[in-house]
Amino acid sequence: MADVYDCTDDEQRTAGLTAAAGALSRGDLVLLPTDTVYGVAADAFTPEAVGKLLAAKNRGRNMPVPVLIGEASTLAGLVTVVPPMAHRLAEAFWPGGLTLVLEHTPTLSWDLGEAEGTVAVRLPDDELARDLLRRTGPLAVSSANRSGRPAATSAQQAEYQLGEHAAVLLDGGPRDSSAASTIVDCTGDHPRVLRVGAIDPDRLREVVPEVTD
Secondary structure: OOEEEEOOOHHHHHHHHHHHHHHHHOOOOEEEEOOOOEEEEEEOOOHHHHHHHHHHHOOOOOOOOOEEOOOHHHHHHOEOOOOHHHHHHHHHHOOOOEEEEEEEOOOOOOOOOOOOOEEEEEOOOOHHHHHHHHHHOOEEEEEOOOOOOOOOOOHHHHHHHHHHHOOEEEEOOOOOOOOOOEEEEOOOOOOEEEEOOOOOHHHHHHHOOOOEO
């Protein structure tokens, strides 16, 4: 089972971040809170670790794992280009519950699943998650639940579903909503909503009217 750290306590928070960064560098999985739901994380550049994540969730490679970043500036090193409409969406809704699908830089040594040259990227609005991401760099992160089951909105739910597969669990307290992020595909001529979640498409269209459902 995962080692649990109560990150509402400053000492445990520091120890937990150190333990989580170490576990991820070894190719282990970590459970952590985000601004939407709890997630299960792996080093994005260690294919074996991403494979562990998919196996833990009982999820196929046909559902590629999204990537979380700690700073918006990191995006430029991961993708070939940020289209103007994607840039406007990121400016308006990052950090927050918006995931952007973009074409990734072909030289990156990762395997996130059958992504067909794209990557789904998000900057979460959660300081605990971002503090970890600043230590580790980009992480492959999916919701901390077995495929087909409800997303975990507390550390206890995350531990119940995936605790046996993770080395560390960062307990940041309960999340207020079970809504996942809204996913927008920005690889075509017009941004297209692939999944409606934390951000309503009408809010997206206030920034980029060309967004389609």
